[in-house]
Amino acid sequence: MISSPTHAPTGFTRESWETFRRDGFLVIEDALHKDRTADLMAAVEKQNKPRDWNIVASDPHFTEMIDAPSHIGYAYDVYGEMLKLLRSEYFRREPGQETRNKWHFDGPRSTPFEVFSPQAPLRIKVGYWLTPLGDRDMGNLVYIPGSHHWPHLPQYHTHESHPQERQVTLRPGAMTLMWSGLWHRVAPNHGRFARLNLFFEYGPSWLVTSDRSGSDPNWLSGLSRTRRILMREYNEPNDWIRLPAEDVPLYAPRPGESDLEAGLYGAHVPPQLRKRSTWLERNGML
Template sequence: MKLHALTMEQMLAWERDGYLAIEDFLNPEELSVYNAAMDQTLADYKAKGNVMPPNIDQVSGVIEHGELYLQLMEHPRMMGVMRDVFGDAFTMIDNELFIKHPGQVTHASWHRDTTTTMHLGKKRVPFMVKVFYFMADVPYDGGCLSFLPGSRHMPDELLPSSDHGEQMPGHVRMNVKAGTAVLFDGATYHAAMDNKSNQQRRSLIYNYGPLFLRTWPGYEPSQRLLENQANTPLRNMLLGASPWPNAPHVFQ
């Protein structure tokens, strides 16, 4: 098996568990730049009268708010990871800025994003893979993104009840350090815990799927982004502006 970014150990862990945490994906300088951008984006968004959900600060379609977010969407190393889990043809289907403040209760109990699984030849291909870039340390009680390892392989009827909440047997919390990238199969059972800490849980989120999927309603890229003549073939593929390309060339 040819891998573009993952080690064989990481690939086996991904196939087994349905999620993967990669530490030090972003360096301290990048974290500083992204955190400043997130604060400015959120301030500008609120200043326009946008109302936040009751339990999280959220900017959907964050790629519309600056080139910096587009660059993270197509981060070269993450593109290698996506090639390892999808193959050479995939697209971006949604993207978010999330800040969960101290004391905020969960915005997402135990659930799957999809029950669809696919096989292309002998390769299992996820219907979607979501990537969280954590911009600050996440303590154990800091509203962790959490997973039930191996649940991507389980039918719905065998999944434990979502009522277990923070007492879900066998769950693993992503109490990770700043700069960690966490990716997971949409079929993996997951949740967000209450933020009982005194710290914000800060993340940028990008969701990818096979190229035949379209961007989720409400996240469609603007014409400004789609018609930008400076777009690379890779960016066009991710934005859905160049469907069904001869995929491998876009990574060159």
């Protein structure tokens, strides 16, 4: 029996979207309850590698994060019906570890995403921070506010400091949202313990995934309706741009949500062929 779509959790406010659009970065403290944070930390600690991809298929604790209410509403506000999980991964950065990311931005390098989408990100990276980052140089994420529209950075592919850089300091359970084009790197870990965190990246369904070529059908069959859809495992290539009927709508409208397309289509037009405005469109945020 196919379950009905649920209401999407809340996401951006006008104020938080404006901050995100300006800085390319948003911090939500205490996004996770301390018990959930502890469970996720334990799930990372039992892994035998410092980093891994497609983690949602490897542990039930990570599977639950595919559509976690703490973040999925933000991604849905940007991508709406086309929402897709593009990548999931964990990091364990040990003290003294020399291998760390240099200045870069996420997404394609030769022709960045902003060439095609200057007003909204084509990927949003959701980060969950499981260990305390109360000071600098504890394996912190370093970023330059507002740099998501910079095509070039002199410090690119180095660890050289930038006068506008910020090191993220956070409590365990904090969540961050990062615009795909934001210039960022990782600080050294001179602390006393490993930095543990999770990343989940979302974008429109027609973007290629970057952590998997496909998923195990048996694993997919055990997912909830929403999680199965967000994985976007289709056999027909055209389904990534023209969604299958059974996957529309992804979410039911939120209470009080306006329908800009009401009355624009006759009954002969199937729901999967009708436009459904995103939160950004409905609120004039583009």
